[in-house]
Each structure stands twice: as C-alpha cells, then as structure tokens.
Amino acid sequence: MSKLSSKEYEALLEPMQVELLHLSQWLQAEGKRLAVVVEGRDTAGKGGVIKAITEHLNPRMVRHVALPKPDAREQTQWYFQRYVAHLPAAGEIVLFDRSWYNRAGVEKVMGFATESQVSAFLKQAPVFEKQLVDDGLLLRKYWLTCDQETQEKRFAERRTDPLKGWKLSPIDVSAREKYAEYTRAREAMLKATHTRSAPWTLVDFNNQRLGRLTMIRHLLDSLADFVVPQKKVALPALKQPLKKEHYGVVKPIKKFKLP
Numbered sequence: 001m002s003k004l005s006s007k008e009y010e011a012l013l014e015p016m017q018v019e020l021l022h023l024s025q026w027l028q029a030e031g032k033r034l035a036v037v038v039e040g041r042d043t044a045g046k047g048g049v050i051k052a053i054t055e056h057l058n059p060r061m062v063r064h065v066a067l068p069k070p071d072a073r074e075q076t077q078w079y080f081q082r083y084v085a086h087l088p089a090a091g092e093i094v095l096f097d098r099s100w101y102n103r104a105g106v107e108k109v110m111g112f113a114t115e116s117q118v119s120a121f122l123k124q125a126p127v128f129e130k131q132l133v134d135d136g137l138l139l140r141k142y143w144l145t146c147d148q149e150t151q152e153k154r155f156a157e158r159r160t161d162p163l164k165g166w167k168l169s170p171i172d173v174s175a176r177e178k179y180a181e182y183t184r185a186r187e188a189m190l191k192a193t194h195t196r197s198a199p200w201t202l203v204d205f206n207n208q209r210l211g212r213l214t215m216i217r218h219l220l221d222s223l224a225d226f227v228v229p230q231k232k233v234a235l236p237a238l239k240q241p242l243k244k245e246h247y248g249v250v251k252p253i254k255k256f257k258l259p
Helices: 006-030 046-054 100-104 115-134 148-160 170-193 208-221
Strands: 034-040 062-065 093-097 138-145 200-204
Touching: 006 046, 006 093, 006 208, 034 046, 046 062, 046 093, 046 208, 100 115, 100 170, 115 138, 115 170, 138 208, 148 170, 200 208
Parallel strands: 034 093, 034 138, 062 093, 138 200
Antiparallel strands: none
C-alpha cells in the first residue's frame, strides 16, 4: 500500500478515529492520563498526524502543545519545567508537537545549547520520563522519519504555497544544510533515551497518509482494551411546535455561485 487516494485514506482513517473517541472515553472513565510525544525532522508531518488524532475528540479533553522558543524567564528555569506545566490531568490527552527533545535535536544542531547541556539532558530525560511513567502517566514517543529528497520536495511546496508558507522559517532554511548533523543527533538521542519504561517508535512518514494511519494504529494497539459502554442520549419529542427564525440573511457575494 504505497499510495492512497483521499477516499481510501478517509475510509481507513474514520474507524480509527472512532477508536480514538473510545480511547478518550476510557481515559475519562478510568482517570488515566496520556501524553504523546511527536518528534521528527522539519516537514515530516507532525502537525498533520496530530490533527488527524484530535479532529473528532472533545477539545476540552485533548490538547495540542507546540511551544515557542523559551523566553528570558524560562531560560533560567529547570529545563523540563515549562513542559511539566502542560502534562495531562486525569482523562486528558496531550500531544506534544516537538517536546523536551528539542534540546537533543534543534538546540544541539543549531548551537542553541552547549555540549554540557545536551549531555546533561540525555542523562536526565530517561529519569524524568521514568518518574512520569511510575506515577501512572501513559507516555508514547514517536519519531517520524523522512528522507532528505522527500524533505526537499516539501520545503519547495511550502515556499510556493501561500497556505503553507508560514511553516517555513529561517531556522528551517538553515537546517536544510544540516541533514547529516540532525541524523547523528537523532541517533545519539535514541541510544540514550530508548528505555524499557519509555521506548521510542519510529514511523516512516515519506508517505504522510500511510504514516498517519500506521502511527495511529500503533498508538491504539499499544493501549489496553479501552471500549467503554456508552448510553445514547434520548431525544424525546418536543411538546411545542417547531419555530422558525425571522432574521435576515446576508446575501452572498455575487461573484461566488452557490450550488
């Protein structure tokens, strides 16, 4: 299954999105907490898979966290501190679009962190994550893989597509020349932080549709049997006749033809 049409993709995604709803309901019923770390190269598809996961979930119970660079105050804090503030409470799902692993990736490669800071992080991250898991947090870590040729095609698309141009930053442009450095940084990160309590799962995202389906399927299968019986809300007949609205309607712009 190397290529999926939009129709085929939606047909495969929809039943998994129903399972994600069941998962969310199970988390709420059991008071469980789920944090999903989504990491990968620029253009790998982190935002797309997070959108596919959250699309039909209760927005009160799921959060997409994509933190900007730390401000002056945050730079003086314990490194993990600003991420801790976004961890889920009972019944919640939090998806980190990049995470504390910024230190082992972009900060290392682009020179925003010193070697001693990166070394300390690689030692501390497994301890930090074990504490989270020991406290009952369900932690899943995904790295989305992407070949350089594919990355270059996506960069070019972002440069020419006005709807995607905001995704292309000066940092992304600089990082294009450091593909090999990012690879070495990733391998060092995986070696130090792929642990029994918080393992990494690598997913091929050269085909983003197939990658999303693969990652979501793995996420669902990695958790318990989470189906929670749901009572359907009854809709009794109204005792009063249906009412009509009597307000005016804004006329459509003439150059747009409605079907």
